[in-house]
Amino acid sequence: MTNLYDFSVLNNVGEIIPLLNYQNKVLLIVNTASACGFTPQYAGIEELYKKYQDQGFEVLAFPCNQFGKQEQGDDNEIKDFCDLNFNISFDLFAKIEVNGENADPLYNYLTDQAKGILGSKTIKWNFTKFLINREGKVIKRFGSIDKPEKIENHVKELLSY
Template sequence: MSQSIYDFQVIDNKKHTVPLSQYKDKVVLIVNTASACGFTPQYAGLETLYKQYKEQGFEILAFPCNQFGQQEKGDNEQIQQFCDLNFNISFSLMDKVEVNGENTAELYQYLKSQAKGILGTKRIKWNFTKFLVNRQGQVVKRYAPTAKPESLCADIEKLL
């Protein structure tokens, strides 16, 4: 059984393997994203958070996902172009993943087991569900898609 996010490897949007152990001693926000969602403007808020806290050891990992209303149809290059053009993001975009169902990415299986949703559910409800991870790689909190990135500042600051 995994003890932290550091036990996992993920694939970035350039198809490179990324050991999450490289984020040791950082506070990490993990978000499932989509380009054609009502919450897509949160990319701007995420970028603001990233710029505000990255010098203090804060990272954001965005995992595009097409499981909610088919709102992320593009390939990795199209997703990157969309994010660059519309939000000029500088945080890490990962390979497209599934966050629910039998093909759920291992990292997301772990995240959901560590921080359940409303009424104890594990299932991710929609795009832009966020997981905050402390410097030890432990999941501290799960946020609903409706939680605006700027509303996470106090929680992030506590962990930094």
């Protein structure tokens, strides 16, 4: 796979979704967890999504249980948690792995395109975020501590093109 749009992913109800569906959109792709100290970022991500979705901004959330076992529920339980606590309206996908030999191919691609600190491919924790421009190019990787408010100016800039 040589382009983001070559990938397909499984959504939280078991449907295969081609990322080609998101062509010409600015994307924020994030690995999430329900029982993490960063879980409150769901609220800020939802706010960012609501503010810019009409301009072509999409959020793709991928639950992951690889960090402190902080996402133990199944896809239905995760969706219920997100609906009850954050009323998210952005796209939620099936639970995946983001590191290791069972890492989802999309995440292998993302971490190849935007390395972490000291050139590391490894995702360090929940709520690592990747910002993608309208052409499908990975522009920037943000760590768990980077709150959605910090990302907003980057989103606005990409939406202006």
